[in-house]
Amino acid sequence: MKAHNAATLVGWVACISLSAQVPGQPMTLADCLRQALMVHPDILAAQARVAAASAELTAAFGAYLPSVSLSASYSRQLNVEGGRSINVGGQVIRLPSIEPNTYSMSVLGSYVLFDGFGREGLFQQKQALVKEAEAQLASVRHRVVAEVVRQYMEVLKAEKLLLLRQRHYEVSLQELERTAAQVEVGRQTRTALLAQEAEVARREVALRQAQQQYELAAARLRSLVGLPPTATVRFADPTVTDSVSPADIRRLREQWRSPTEAIQQALAQRQDYVAAQQRLQAASATLTTARSSYFPSLIATGGWSWANSALRDFSQLGRAFVSLQFSVPLFENFRTHAQLQAAEYQLQQAHAEHERLRQNIALEVQAALLTLDALAQQLEAALRSLRAAEAYAESIRQRYELGAATPSEYFAADTQRLEAATTLVTLSYDYHAAVAQLRLALGSAEL
Numbered sequence: 001m002k003a004h005n006a007a008t009l010v011g012w013v014a015c016i017s018l019s020a021q022v023p024g025q026p027m028t029l030a031d032c033l034r035q036a037l038m039v040h041p042d043i044l045a046a047q048a049r050v051a052a053a054s055a056e057l058t059a060a061f062g063a064y065l066p067s068v069s070l071s072a073s074y075s076r077q078l079n080v081e082g083g084r085s086i087n088v089g090g091q092v093i094r095l096p097s098i099e100p101n102t103y104s105m106s107v108l109g110s111y112v113l114f115d116g117f118g119r120e121g122l123f124q125q126k127q128a129l130v131k132e133a134e135a136q137l138a139s140v141r142h143r144v145v146a147e148v149v150r151q152y153m154e155v156l157k158a159e160k161l162l163l164l165r166q167r168h169y170e171v172s173l174q175e176l177e178r179t180a181a182q183v184e185v186g187r188q189t190r191t192a193l194l195a196q197e198a199e200v201a202r203r204e205v206a207l208r209q210a211q212q213q214y215e216l217a218a219a220r221l222r223s224l225v226g227l228p229p230t231a232t233v234r235f236a237d238p239t240v241t242d243s244v245s246p247a248d249i250r251r252l253r254e255q256w257r258s259p260t261e262a263i264q265q266a267l268a269q270r271q272d273y274v275a276a277q278q279r280l281q282a283a284s285a286t287l288t289t290a291r292s293s294y295f296p297s298l299i300a301t302g303g304w305s306w307a308n309s310a311l312r313d314f315s316q317l318g319r320a321f322v323s324l325q326f327s328v329p330l331f332e333n334f335r336t337h338a339q340l341q342a343a344e345y346q347l348q349q350a351h352a353e354h355e356r357l358r359q360n361i362a363l364e365v366q367a368a369l370l371t372l373d374a375l376a377q378q379l380e381a382a383l384r385s386l387r388a389a390e391a392y393a394e395s396i397r398q399r400y401e402l403g404a405a406t407p408s409e410y411f412a413a414d415t416q417r418l419e420a421a422t423t424l425v426t427l428s429y430d431y432h433a434a435v436a437q438l439r440l441a442l443g444s445a446e447l
Contacts, residue, residue: 028237029152032225036148039226043144046137053126053133060126063119066111075102099309106305116295121288128285132278139271146440150433151221155235157429158214160242161422165210168418169203176200179407187403195407243424244431249376252435256369262442263362269443270361276354283347290343293336296328361441368438375431382424389413389420 037043077100112119179196182188222231256262267273306318329336396413399405 025233026236027233028235029149029240030237032148032152032221032235033145035227036144036225037141040144040224042140043137046133046140050130050133050137053130057123057126057130060119060123063112063122066109068107068109070105070107072105073103076100077102101309102307103309103311104305104307106303108301108303110299110301113298113300114295115297116292118289118292121285121290121292125282125285125289128278128282132275132282135271135275135278139275142271142440142443146436148221148224149436151217151224152235152237153240153429153433153436155214155217155221156237156240156242157426158210158217159235160425160429162207162210162214164418164421164425165203165207168414169200169207171414172196172200172203192407195411199407199411240432243428244376244379246380249379252372253376256372256438259366259369262369263365265444266361266365266442267358271443273357273361273443276350276357280347280350280354283343283350287340287343287347290336290339293329293332293339296326299325299327301325364441365438368434368441371434372431372438375427375434379424379427379431382420382427386417386420386424389417393417 077098176193176196179188179193183190183193218235219229221235222229222233227233300322301324302320302322304318304320306314308317393413393416396405396410400407400410
């Protein structure tokens with residue numbers, strides 16, 4: 001009896017293995033993370049946004065470079081004889097023949113010398129948007145990792161609960177055989193056999209429900225990591241333990257004793273907060289671009305052109321030119337004013353979103369820390385509950401075998417032990433998921 005009371009939860013639930021029931025190659029947590037990071041649609045969308053923002057930044061840089069265009073044309077008059085004679089006072093005068101072909105070519109280049117700092121504002125805006133898109137990509141990847149970890153823990157938790165239910169069901173079948181044998185020899189009444197049959201049926205229903213919960217959790221995980229719904233895989237990772245040591249709990253408590261420090265770390269590491277700061281800079285740069293319309297602009301232009309009826313005499317007929325264009329905006333029908341107001345509104349909105357995100361981050365960190373602390377306390381109580389339930393179930397089992405306890409007492413004690421084990425398994429995996437949620441709230445890859 002002492003040896004049975006000292007058995008750990010791992011030893012109690014490891015009596016059977018689910019691996020034989022779930023075919024396919026094992027997929028570890030690292031495999032799931034690697035698969036999700038490659039195919040998750042949110043990550044692919046964020047990567048496309050980074051590429052688009054980079055292309056816009058390249059275009060903004062192009063405003064600092066001169067623009068050059070080359071054009072060439074060719075035309076041919078089809079009715080060459082038409083229009084070669086005129087009538088002057090009744091006398092028809094023949095005009096000299098003309099060449100039917102016409103060629104022309106021109107090269108034009110221009111460079112903006114000054115545009116009221118519009119180029120600078122646009123380049124700063126696009127540069128900030130590239131950094132914002134990159135930060136958003138990192139944030140999305142981090143969120144996907146946390147979600148995969150959480151769902152992976154749900155699968156492992158459902159698997160362990162299925163093992164508990166299956167063990168519970170198999171024990172009831174063994175007890176049913178024993179009770180039937182005792183009824184045959186007259187040591188038990190027919191009522192005890194009926195009660196045992198009802199208990200077996202109840203446990204079978206619970207087993208089927210646990211099987212359904214496991215299959216649903218595995219289906220959600222397959223969908224999350226981008227696997228086909230019919231993929232034959234099983235999820236198993238020897239590095240993920242089904243228990244939490246008191247040393248790990250103490251370490252986390254000591255590390256994050258101060259919520260203020262945790263919030264400051266989150267504000268320094270959260271990539272979505274970095275993205276919000278970059279959006280602020282982009283909105284400020286947009287304001288600079290809008291103000292540039294109040295300033296004059298200066299554009300230098302130069303080029304070379306040529307036209308002839310034949311492909312020759314380029315130096316004689318070609319001409320080169322340069323020019324400066326100075327433009328002062330006097331009145332633009334309030335368009336600049338409207339653009340400036342819109343840019344100021346965007347800046348105010350960016351400030352509001354930045355402050356809202358800061359508050360949400362503080363709340364998320366506090367909630368994650370409180371959840372971890374509550375789960376740690378519940379785990380300690382659940383472990384004590386399991387030990388007591390195992391000891392009580394063992395004592396009732398011995399009394400039941402001697403005829404000193406009723407079947408109702410025996411079933412109740414065994415159910416109490418199952419519930420205690422179920423609670424401990426649930427809290428253990430919930431604790432692992434809560435650690436991943438804290439990592440997400442802090443913006444750190446490691447904790």
